[in-house]
Amino acid sequence: MSVHIFAASMRRILQQLRADRRTMVLIVAVPALLLTLLYFVYGGGPAFDQIALSLLGILPMLVMFLITSVAMLRERTGGTLERLFTTPLHRPDLLAGYGVAFGLAALVQSLVLITVSVWGLSLKTTGPIVWVLLIAFCAAAVGVATGLLASAFARTEFQAVQFMPLFIGPQVFLCGLFAPHASMPRVLQGLADALPMTYAVRALRAVGDQADPAGDVLRNVLVLAAFALGALALAATSMPRRTR
Amino acid sequence: MWLAPALRTVRLAPVRTETAIRVQGLDVALRGSDVLHDLAFEILRGAIVGLMGPSGAGKTTLMRAIVGAQRVKGGELRVLGHRPGTAELRHRVGYVTQGLSVYRDLTVQQNAEYFAALQGHSRASAMDAVAAVGLSDFARRRVDRLSGGQASRASLACALVGDPALLVLDEPTVGLDPVTREEIWQHLQGLAGQGTTILVSSHVMDEAARCDSVLLLRDGRLLAHLTPGQLLERTGGTSYDDAFLRLIRSGESM
Known part of the structure; x- marks a missing residue:
């Protein structure tokens, strides 16, 4: 891994993001708009607080998964990845470049989302809200990493978009947003425990319920980080330098 | 003409006796x-070596093997x-x-600077490469807002950063108008004059005339490796297309 090549790749990916203003606006504004819509659906109150808090982790993961898988697919199908591999670039340089560049975008997105939720939609949490920023960032990192991995299984951008319900759908159903973890059948509980979004929602719930959620948050955030690194390692093996 | 001033400066004649690519039983x-x-x-x-042959002959696979993107099964490369x-x-x-x-x-x-950074070269060398393909005036334009020929040259510029010893170009002139093709070939000849080895594929047989020698590939086999003059002479073909067809029909290897 070369710091120089990683930094150049990150810069290039950020330049691409900046060149596509519409995508940037969608990344930053759409989750906040969705939460606002939900606020009026529920008319605010505790029911909204609980769902909105979970969404602060779910939405960044979802959005980042989607844009990363399409961006990486373009790199694979456009010939640029093959070309990059004939240069001194190594896979971790590129993967880290994507991770950090989109991670920064996710951070901006989360900041806007949290600001809108707390000051605009008067979201209440028992614990300090800053933890939510860390959790949202880690959830987004998982989205980026699994998005990079998912791009290996898609041949076209249509397919990449279709992977979203496959990768993200079960996680949303099982993460505890619709039904509490404890009330699900054992098999589904086991499945939920194997999926990263569950840990994001657990960490967020801890912030919602506990005055000092540091322990629970950090434990779950570590699991999220492990998922992200695991997916990145798998993604690296899914892009061999040489065709067999 | 968009040949950069740097290319017009006379350098010492390159030594042509060294081998750039050696392939044995590949x-x-x-x-x-x-x-x-x-x-x-x-x-x-x-040398400028043309890699010619119909679609599916294995031109791209050979190039990918040479740049290390394709695993080799046997033989020496x-x-x-x-x-x-x-x-x-x-x-x-x-x-x-x-x-x-x-x-x-x-x-x-931005493209040229990225590829320069990957090679550890400065931004200045990126701009040199952009100038070398005659795109200085378009340096700040997005690639998707360039014409086809300009975009091809932008892609070429990214490969030129830092003066590589070997250029491998997979059909750089495909789909381009004759004027742009001429410009690209002139530029390649200028680079070869400075000692850069160039392997360039094409299925436009007339482009053989631009090369020092031509590798003729068909169905994954090398039909011949000869100079453009030899190709016409030995087949008695009236054009390069004709010569290649005759070569295939005769089925012989030269």
Whole structure:
């Protein structure tokens, strides 16, 4: 891994993001708009607080998964990845470049989302809200990493978009947003425990319920980080330098 | 003409006796089926070598093997004295894949600067490469807002950063108008004059005339490796297309 090549790749990916203003606006504004819509659906109150808090982790993961898988697919199908591999670039340089560049975008997105939720939609949490920023960032990192991995299984951008319900759908159903973890059948509980979004929602719930959620948050955030690194390692093996 | 001033400066004549690419008994398989069979040829440094043949002949596979993107099944392949794809070669080989392998949503300059950074070269050398393909006036324009020929040249510029010893170009002139093709070929000839070895594929047989020698590939086998003059002479063909067809029909290897 070369710091120089990683930094150049990150810069290039950020330049691409900046060149596509519409995508940037969608990344930053759409989750906040969705939460606002939900606020009026529920008319605010505790029911909204609980769902909105979970969404602060779910939405960044979802959005980042989607844009990363399409961006990486373009790199694979456009010939640029093959070309990059004939240069001194190594896979971790590129993967880290994507991770950090989109991670920064996710951070901006989360900041806007949290600001809108707390000051605009008067979201209440028992614990300090800053933890939510860390959790949202880690959830987004998982989205980026699994998005990079998912791009290996898609041949076209249509397919990449279709992977979203496959990768993200079960996680949303099982993460505890619709039904509490404890009330699900054992098999589904086991499945939920194997999926990263569950840990994001657990960490967020801890912030919602506990005055000092540091322990629970950090434990779950570590699991999220492990998922992200695991997916990145798998993604690296899914892009061999040489065709067999 | 858009030939950069730098290219017009006279340098010492390159030594043409060194081997740039040596291939011996090369076999390459793609997903289990053999694509290239027992190829053997040698390319000298500073030569422009055309890789010609119909679609599906294995031109791209051979180029990918040379740049280290394709695993080799058997035989020997040495590029500038090294095995393909080694760390040393990644600084010395420029590769342009089929189609536009640049970031279309970035400007010419941003693309060139990225590829320069990957090679550890300065921004100035990126701009030199952009100037060398005559795109200085378009450096700040996004690639997807350039004409087809300009975009091809932008892609070429990214391969030229840092003066690689070997350029591998997969159909750089496909789909371009005659004027732009002429410009690209002039530019390649200028580079070869400075000692850069260039392997360039094409299925436009007339482009053989631009090369020092031509590798004729068909169904994964090397039909011939000869100079354009020899190709016409030995087949008695009236044009390069005709010569190639005659060569295939006669089925003989030269």
